[in-house]
Amino acid sequence: MSCAKLNNGLTVTCDALERVGGINGRVWIGNIADIASYTIASNDITAISLNMGAAIYKFEGKKDKNSVSVEVQVGESTISFKQMLNLILYSDTSAMNLVIESLCKANDVFAIVEANDGQFEVWGIDVNAGSSSYPVGGLNCESGSASSGVTIDERQAFNITLSGTFRNMDRKFLDTDYATTIAAIEALE
Numbered sequence: 001m002s003c004a005k006l007n008n009g010l011t012v013t014c015d016a017l018e019r020v021g022g023i024n025g026r027v028w029i030g031n032i033a034d035i036a037s038y039t040i041a042s043n044d045i046t047a048i049s050l051n052m053g054a055a056i057y058k059f060e061g062k063k064d065k066n067s068v069s070v071e072v073q074v075g076e077s078t079i080s081f082k083q084m085l086n087l088i089l090y091s092d093t094s095a096m097n098l099v100i101e102s103l104c105k106a107n108d109v110f111a112i113v114e115a116n117d118g119q120f121e122v123w124g125i126d127v128n129a130g131s132s133s134y135p136v137g138g139l140n141c142e143s144g145s146a147s148s149g150v151t152i153d154e155r156q157a158f159n160i161t162l163s164g165t166f167r168n169m170d171r172k173f174l175d176t177d178y179a180t181t182i183a184a185i186e187a188l189e
Contacts, residue, residue, distance in 0.1 A: 022067075025065070030057065032108040044172040045173050048122075083124060104141040109162065122173045
């Protein structure tokens, strides 16, 4: 017996074929518990509202150093998607190290990632579980490392992988156009 059936196909578009890879140097991270609600339209997340006093936090790094990926995980009775966000974070003070420690210890975060093609993606919200007024999901620190290296040119930044397993892949975040979308994200800071 088949409970899940294929119900659509894909037609290749030039935009899909020519979409550039890579992640811009900016990633915004917040706590799932701080989301008051979010809006879905045409499978995209078009708005996120936070609880009073809550904020998302911008992590800036070098362009083309951060990355995201998704792995399909086939279980006995269901399919899930392991979402992963790999961050390269640069630090040269104890205060910056405390921020990295806080991120590593945080439970159930979500991220808004700016791709090099100007699109924004939301990672860490399970839109197929919970509801828009009761979000569930969350990415958690899976691993992290940094190294001083041996010679002057070998120092490596802190590399953190945040991951979580969800019933969906990432979702696009779009509020009409680039300028409006970036303004909506920055308003959450």
